[in-house]
Amino acid sequence: MRIAWILIIGLLPVKLLAQEPVDSTQPFVVPQPVSLKNTGQPFTIDDATLIYCLQETVMPSARLLQDYLQADDSRQRKVEAKQPSTNYISLQVDSTIVPQQEGYRLQIDKDHIELTGHDVAGVIHGIQTLRQLWITTLKKTLQVPGYTIADYPRFAYRGMALDVSRHMFSVDFIKKYIDLLSLYKFNTFHWHLTDDQGWRIEIKKYPRLQSVAAWRKQTLIGHKKETPHRFDGKRYGGYYTQEEIKEVIRYATARGITIIPEIEMPGHALAALAAYPELGCTGGPYATATFWGIFDDVYCAGNDSTFTFLQNVLDEVVELFPSRYIHIGGDECLKTKWQACPKCQQRIKALALKDEHELQSYFIQRIEKHLNSKGRAIIGWDEILEGGLAPNATVMSWRGEEGGLEAARQKHAVIMTPESHLYFDYYQSLHNDEPVAAGNYTPLSKVYSYQPAATLPDSLLPYIKGVEGQAWSEYYTSEDQAGYMIFPRALALAELAWTPAALRNYEQFIKRLNWQTVVLSRLKAPYYYLYNGVECNNIIAKNGSVELTLRTNHPYATIHYTTDNSTPDWQSNWYEAPVIMKKSGVLKAQVIEGRHNQPLGRMYQQVVTIHKAVGAQVTLKNQPLPRWNPGKEVLVNGIAGHHRYNDAQWLGFSGDNLEAVIDLGTSQAINTIGLNLLNYHWQRIWAPVVLNIEVSEDGEQYKKVYTQKNFPVNGINKIRTSVKGVKARYVKVTGVNKGIIPVGEYGAGGKALLMIDEIIVN
Numbered sequence: 001m002r003i004a005w006i007l008i009i010g011l012l013p014v015k016l017l018a019q020e021p022v023d024s025t026q027p028f029v030v031p032q033p034v035s036l037k038n039t040g041q042p043f044t045i046d047d048a049t050l051i052y053c054l055q056e057t058v059m060p061s062a063r064l065l066q067d068y069l070q071a072d073d074s075r076q077r078k079v080e081a082k083q084p085s086t087n088y089i090s091l092q093v094d095s096t097i098v099p100q101q102e103g104y105r106l107q108i109d110k111d112h113i114e115l116t117g118h119d120v121a122g123v124i125h126g127i128q129t130l131r132q133l134w135i136t137t138l139k140k141t142l143q144v145p146g147y148t149i150a151d152y153p154r155f156a157y158r159g160m161a162l163d164v165s166r167h168m169f170s171v172d173f174i175k176k177y178i179d180l181l182s183l184y185k186f187n188t189f190h191w192h193l194t195d196d197q198g199w200r201i202e203i204k205k206y207p208r209l210q211s212v213a214a215w216r217k218q219t220l221i222g223h224k225k226e227t228p229h230r231f232d233g234k235r236y237g238g239y240y241t242q243e244e245i246k247e248v249i250r251y252a253t254a255r256g257i258t259i260i261p262e263i264e265m266p267g268h269a270l271a272a273l274a275a276y277p278e279l280g281c282t283g284g285p286y287a288t289a290t291f292w293g294i295f296d297d298v299y300c301a302g303n304d305s306t307f308t309f310l311q312n313v314l315d316e317v318v319e320l321f322p323s324r325y326i327h328i329g330g331d332e333c334l335k336t337k338w339q340a341c342p343k344c345q346q347r348i349k350a351l352a353l354k355d356e357h358e359l360q361s362y363f364i365q366r367i368e369k370h371l372n373s374k375g376r377a378i379i380g381w382d383e384i385l386e387g388g389l390a391p392n393a394t395v396m397s398w399r400g401e402e403g404g405l406e407a408a409r410q411k412h413a414v415i416m417t418p419e420s421h422l423y424f425d426y427y428q429s430l431h432n433d434e435p436v437a438a439g440n441y442t443p444l445s446k447v448y449s450y451q452p453a454a455t456l457p458d459s460l461l462p463y464i465k466g467v468e469g470q471a472w473s474e475y476y477t478s479e480d481q482a483g484y485m486i487f488p489r490a491l492a493l494a495e496l497a498w499t500p501a502a503l504r505n506y507e508q509f510i511k512r513l514n515w516q517t518v519v520l521s522r523l524k525a526p527y528y529y530l531y532n533g534v535e536c537n538n539i540i541a542k543n544g545s546v547e548l549t550l551r552t553n554h555p556y557a558t559i560h561y562t563t564d565n566s567t568p569d570w571q572s573n574w575y576e577a578p579v580i581m582k583k584s585g586v587l588k589a590q591v592i593e594g595r596h597n598q599p600l601g602r603m604y605q606q607v608v609t610i611h612k613a614v615g616a617q618v619t620l621k622n623q624p625l626p627r628w629n630p631g632k633e634v635l636v637n638g639i640a641g642h643h644r645y646n647d648a649q650w651l652g653f654s655g656d657n658l659e660a661v662i663d664l665g666t667s668q669a670i671n672t673i674g675l676n677l678l679n680y681h682w683q684r685i686w687a688p689v690v691l692n693i694e695v696s697e698d699g700e701q702y703k704k705v706y707t708q709k710n711f712p713v714n715g716i717n718k719i720r721t722s723v724k725g726v727k728a729r730y731v732k733v734t735g736v737n738k739g740i741i742p743v744g745e746y747g748a749g750g751k752a753l754l755m756i757d758e759i760i761v762n
């Protein structure tokens, strides 16, 4: 796998280079600067080039530039406090020249470069622009094309997270990640340090966090939905020492990156409970989690020792981290144990709280008060709105934007990180060969298209401080895989975080991105290099045929396709308009780089099944959940949904029954009826309690032709039944929803999701 990557990573830029010379009017900078003017003459950074810096506060940035240059050509340039007459790069802070916070101005002339920042952060952003320029120019000697650039950020908060609990990453990897964040003008690294599956920060007062909470017995293999669960049998864990954390903070500070640590509470606390069971409602015993999900054992909110523990932990955290903000989690805290706990119930009674949501609010507010007293402020996930928001809290809106919008209405600061667009643990391609990921589908184009708080009135926009991308590591089984999932989606986020909305343009971004792959390769950063492959972005069934719309990001390549099962090459059909499939078959398509007849990326394949119901009228009695409703037409569009069910082919009914009627238009002889149902109890997806298929000639009198009550397959249950030439115009499929998920099952007490796709009539 790794070798193949390097080969492809190596090939791509060279090929681009061969055909597209450096565009002298557009540098390949990401994020796109606010304003740039080509001034003609490039500046060559040679052995004699000096770095000129007079201000003490800017000296660390001068050394950073020195290090970056040396990393690239192994030569060390001198930093001077005396202005050279020529051949120098000057760095300075001057907020009268650059009025915008974190802004910078770069003037590149033939004999010198002048970089002025509003502040040190601005100087660092300017250095990163320079670095991108000299790498993408790709000269033997370092060269920077002549531009005047004036640049500043759209949002004050530009973050990327990393979960190190589910999988841990080396200090070297964390540093590389931070350097990449700085390269793309992020200013915040949100370090998710504790969770059910492992506690990763050394806390000296509580040694069992190191000896117990940092470790789990074993780790789940494959996706959580696959049952029976399989485990690797290997003890897994570790933690960052306080010395390592200080070193990472120093490294980040030099790069303009603030690190916000996250200590999760009151939920996602199983690892801590394993070490100190007296902090849980039942007293345990508990074990650090070995698989992914939400667990109902959480910190006891009725027990004062819980707060003593967390305050002591936070006291060490604030000693280490200079960040004004401390993330205290607050998400996905199940209330089942609190409901049954005498201490929690006593607290509710004593404080006259309404319910367990108000108890959670009490919990967060008590912690907020402690942190506020230390001069720090809290950030919490949007669940902290439930039961009342803590007075000074910033809300990180992840379950869509609604929590963030509500917090803004309550005049609280907001960071938008909706899972619909900014969760980089989700699949970025629907290709079969994609390594296992968390579930949903978030291609690069979707990240780029995100418009934060577009519906918020202008008066409330100042409360939207910025955006953040999430990198949950359940399925980041290696550092390479983490990089593959995060980049280049993080570049799309960087541009939406930095560049004014009016200057963003996806096609243009892709052209620049193709050059940024040179930068990523040079820095030996793993990334998803297949973003130029074929995507299918529309499927329409009509008149018994299926029309598929394909696209590629690649600006200079074409798509070629076949429908006869042969492998497409440059002589196959050239894709110019949507492909219309009138017969069952496989559509295979490939991006081909024209001049070299070179296939780029993976081959796209889609099985299309033409049957009597393709394009037929569908009537639904109940509506699917909006998130699982790509349109009722998908039930009869000739495309069967994938077991990953992220392909917009499945309808999902939450708690409600399924009742679908297919109108074939005319009464006709039918021999078989089929449909697919999903069963993944570990994803709260339950096949129906009973499925019935009925047929009718007039749409009023129905005759039952099939009933099924057991669905033994964990995954896609393919129902195929023979009806031996029965005459019918209407086919009705009903499924009784499991309803409330029973006790002992994952998601107990919540609504079951009934998921169905392709109803096949022949």
Ligand code: ACM
Pocket (backbone or CB within 6 Å): 331, 332, 381, 398
């Ligand atoms: C989250 O994804 N649970 C914040």
Ligand code: ZN
Pocket (backbone or CB within 6 Å): 280, 281, 299, 300, 301, 302, 303, 337, 338, 341, 342, 343, 344
């Ligand atoms: Zn309790």
